[in-house]
Amino acid sequence: KNEVEQSPQNLTAQEGEFITINCSYSVGISALHWLQQHPGGGIVSLFMLSSGKKKHGRLIATINIQEKHSSLHITASHPRDSAVYICAVRKNTGTASKLTFGTGTRLQVTL
Amino acid sequence: EPEVTQTPSHQVTQMGQEVILRCVPISNHLYFYWYRQILGQKVEFLVSFYNNEISEKSEIFDDQFSVERPDGSNFTLKIRSTKLEDSAMYFCASSVLSTTGAHTFGSGTRLTVV
Numbered sequence: 001k002n003e004v005e006q007s008p009q010n011l012t013a014q015e016g017e018f019i020t021i022n023c024s025y026s027v028g029i030s031a032l033h034w035l036q037q038h039p040g041g042g043i044v045s046l047f048m049l050s051s052g053k054k055k056h057g058r059l060i061a062t063i064n065i066q067e068k069h070s071s072l073h074i075t076a077s078h079p080r081d082s083a084v085y086i087c088a089v090r091k092n093t094g095t096a097s098k099l100t101f102g103t104g105t106r107l108q109v110t111l
Numbered sequence: 112e113p114e115v116t117q118t119p120s121h122q123v124t125q126m127g128q129e130v131i132l133r134c135v136p137i138s139n140h141l142y143f144y145w146y147r148q149i150l151g152q153k154v155e156f157l158v159s160f161y162n163n164e165i166s167e168k169s170e171i172f173d174d175q176f177s178v179e180r181p182d183g184s185n186f187t188l189k190i191r192s193t194k195l196e197d198s199a200m201y202f203c204a205s206s207v208l209s210t211t212g213a214h215t216f217g218s219g220t221r222l223t224v225v
Contacts, residue, residue: 002153010213031211041200043154052213076220084153090211097206098167099214101154 003027004102006087012108019074021105023087026068030092033099034061034072037084046072046085077109112135117203117217124193126132132188132220134203142206143186144214145178147171147199154202160186193224 004025013019023032033044047054047061049070054061057076063070074081084106089100116135124130135141145157153201158178165178175191186205190197200221205215 031213033214035216040218041148041221042218043202045214045216048211048213072156089214097144097208097211098144098156098159099154103153 001026002098002103003091004087004089006085006102006105008105009103010106010108012110013077016111017077017109019077019081019107019109021072021087021098021107023070023083023102024068024093025071026091027089027100028092029089031090032063032070033082033088033090035086035088037086037104039083043086046063057086064090074107077107079111081107082107113215115203115205115215115217117201119218119220122223125220126195126224127192130190130193130222132201132203132222134188134192135184136142136186136203136205137215138184140205140207140215141190142166142208143178143180144190144204144206146202146204148202148219149196151201157188157201159203162183190222193222198222198224201210 007022021052031050039110049063058075060073085103087102118133130206144161145156156169157168158172177189179187200219202219203217
């Protein structure tokens, strides 16, 4: 079983829709990351969370440590938001700070 | 904004050949990582590197893989004898601190083994 699970796997939305992507994890973590991967393959860090909520432009990320769950919201979605969104965690065991990744959510926003 | 630079962006190699993937991390970062992503699959950890030595490696990182920081700026991943299943996107990343895992990723090298 994956330590980091995302849902949905695929998501199609119309421009302007409010989008939610969910991430659940089964291990203790020191931080959770939301990443964006564009079709060319490059990965961009969107948020790093250890508690509460963060907002950047139209993107909002929340985390509930007790429930081991995080959500990424996109308000007023736009075709340029089309990408794969990946949840990754930094486990709080061990000394290294590697990330453990979810399988990603592929988002397609249409006009 | 500082970037992690990876070269080449795409490499095609014959099975059994050695390849070296290169990365220039951000200059004040202390931790360096290699990850790979096989087409259609999730990103997987290969190895982390700190203070000129490997700090952790995954079971994927077997004897055919090695990492090096030869000159204080470049960080390389060598695959000694490539197999078809090594075909993947390889990402380099670096970070300042270890506690939160905040990474800056390079744009990746797509390795195709034929």
